[in-house]
Amino acid sequence: MQTFSIIMFILLIVEAINITLYLSQLYNSDVMILIDAIIIGSVSIVSLVEITVFSQRMRTILTHISEINLNSTKPQIRRILAVTVAANIFFVWRAVTESALVFLFLYLFRGRLFQIHT
Numbered sequence: 001m002q003t004f005s006i007i008m009f010i011l012l013i014v015e016a017i018n019i020t021l022y023l024s025q026l027y028n029s030d031v032m033i034l035i036d037a038i039i040i041g042s043v044s045i046v047s048l049v050e051i052t053v054f055s056q057r058m059r060t061i062l063t064h065i066s067e068i069n070l071n072s073t074k075p076q077i078r079r080i081l082a083v084t085v086a087a088n089i090f091f092v093w094r095a096v097t098e099s100a101l102v103f104l105f106l107y108l109f110r111g112r113l114f115q116i117h118t
Helices: 002-023 029-069 074-108
Strands: none
Touching: 002 029, 029 074
């Protein structure tokens, strides 16, 4: 929970800086959209890593419980692995899509990204 809170606080600060820079007209809306796409892509990658780490911890705990209680926890481990794989596929897809969006924005907005909006 603490890691999630730290990530959300950093995300809030970066978004506040982004909005402040846009409202102070240091860059135009194209740059704001580009920065938002980069932030969302990085959040997907961070979520992917955190879910994988958490899943590994849960599987380790279930393995230890299985050894202590002499009960099989293989069905639970398989379910956790299936959910982890599905979540990883989703977040990889999001990260790839956001990266493609960033490159598309860079291609479309080249030459006019850092012009001051008048």
